[in-house]
Amino acid sequence: MKKVLFLYLVFSVNSYAITSIADFLKLPRSAKAESLSGAVVSVMGEPFLSDYNPASAGSIKNLSFNAMYLRWLGGSQSFYLSGVVPMKNLNLSSSILFLSYDKFVHYGSWGESLATYNNSEFLVRGGVAVEGKKFGYFLRRFYFGGNLNFVNRHIISENYTALGLDLGTVYRTKFKKLKAFGEFSFEDVFLNVGGAVRGLAVSGLEGYIPLVVAVGGSVEWKNLLITSEVSVGAGADKVFGFGVEYSWKNIAFARIGVNFGRGDGYFTFGIGVSYPFENRNIRVDYSVVPFLSLNTTHAFSVFADFPSVSKSDAEIYYQKGIFYFVNNDYKNARKMWNKALELDPDNELIRRKLKELDEIEKMERELGVEETSIGAGETNQ
């Protein structure tokens, strides 16, 4: 039955989607995505990623948001907001993308100015994502998701609307140890493989969202994220994207990407800074794309998440851990977070905090800094 439904959707795409392409849907949704050249169909963990692959919201545990401001080609600007709300059995995601063009002057056949227009386009998206394990053990490493998109485009005095459907999946697995060469091996390697079909048309409306099929893979290992993707749009050439992200203690991030197939191809660059507050993470990202022929573009985006531990018994221990952590009492911070993890073993945030703690302690050992016991925090009290 699912196969039949899928085939129906694919064939309906062939009938309709090729007829109209809303290119603004290819705009980046985050500075992180842009600096990784948009090759994020297999990456998970943030709300904006649902725009690339609806399944990616499936792994999000906390209420979280992305926002972006983009200074784009020809003086255009775009604004973007997305969020994910984790529910018991599924995650809800939604986003809004708004693109405003620079003032458009309509010139006549002698070059005379006839009228001025403000052109704009927007997308509203709602979606759901679920973990595969809800459907059976054999699907435990899969995530599935779907989005419904509504597009409105206002070009000159014309108005275009369209509805479209996105479907996607991600396979995520972890390798404890991967032998490389000689004695060397990679430990704790995450491998993601994702695929999405975006813009499956829903008939009955005057315009259609472009069909884009994207598949990609990404690897997370220690501080590195390496990702790649190939996508093809209806009536368009294949686009290849590659990106690498390096993080320093999950605080500072550097990213680079390269893209082939979009025009002449181009490099992308970006940085990010994260600050862990008591019970939330905020990260600010920036990316730049030096288009060879058009303007250089700048994107600024924000990611924020609100850990769900605050809603559980683990919250108290987690908060205590935060308290010790900010007062440099890593020993007690670790103790509290270990207790919190016992109560909420699936909580990625606590795991991430413990991982950060490992890295900080390791670094201090390497630098020869003495371990701090009860630190300044207590003194301040």
Next chain:
Amino acid sequence: MKFIKTLILLFAGVNSWAVFTGTPSGTVLSNPAKSLATFFGSQYEFESTVESLTVGSIYGLSGFNDPDDEMAYPGGVVRFSYEITNMGNDADDSAKVWISKPISSSGKDWNAWIEINGVNVGTDYTIPVLYFGAGAVFKFDVALEVPTNAVQDEWAYVEVYAETISNASHIVGVYTGFNGYIYGGKDRVDDSGPSGLDPGDGAHSCVVVVPPNRVMEVKVSDGVEEKNITHSPATIRRLPQRLAVELRDAPSDKVFAWLGFDSPTDGNGLSNTEDVRIEMHKLNGWWVAEVPLRLISRVNRVYVAFEVDGVFYSEGWNYYVRDVYYQENFQTVIMNNVIRKGEKVFIAVPTGGGGEIRVEFYSIAGEKVKSETVNAEPNSKVVFEWDGIDDEGQRVSAGIYFAVIKTQEFEEVRQVAVVE
């Protein structure tokens, strides 16, 4: 130079009155052409001849209708095609065609003869019975040669006669007319023809002497629009222009355009030293001349004449030149930048020092959909156009596109809206 005119047998008309039994002549007599009989007097023998015919006999020359004169150069030969149809019920063994001596307006001797399958058979030809069975259509040409010393607007014609004898009734008929038409001759009706010599209805085999060629149409384009200035002036943009002329006949030598700026050209540059002579080249059946921007950078009106095979042709063709609008903050001028299907956007780009100039069209996603490069001459302008078709030959979807123009001196981005 040969002119071959194909004349079509009016079977419909012939058949319609052929089925009348008894007196087909009654049908003929009721034709309005009867009034012509008076006008042409003795040339019109149709009436009396038809009256003596009986049904099933030979009706003679078939009709044709062509109101135009033929035109020819001095020394040229014009050929007219005729048909004679045996409408009788058996073969005709005594049919013949002959032509009169050419009658010319100047009194000069013109030469004329009958041709069968391109062979000169003289001025009097008996049709072999083998070729003229019942219902047979016999075709022949009448050739009329223009004397080499003929002058413009001189004319001449020949009269074409046919004689048929029906085997059935042995009635002899000599026809110079049928259904109101005179084969050969001029009706001297001055209606719409050149030089007041149009023979009008009922006149054929008439040749008028004309210059060696004729300008049929004149057009001028500025890269954005093409205007026809054959009959009246037009206004076009002050951009590099292309002048195009359609000639009636292929010239045997070169074709030149003469341009006079703000005053008519005299075709020799003597009294009007500003005149410019540009050699034209053939393009898609037209003769075209590129008019560079420097020639028209300060003029408001351009007068046009042509020199074909050394003969000057001037009928007062001209056009006005007007600047396109200046667009603030831009060096380029974009025109018609909202395009629907079948429409084009135009971008005029100053070439500065010349060299390579490139325009690329990008979608909002930064994807290049179309590009074009030209090598431009300095201190001019080039006009790029785009019809919304991408490099793959597909029409792009509705949306805003960016035209990136790169010259050796500057780079600009202009917006184009493609709407459904």
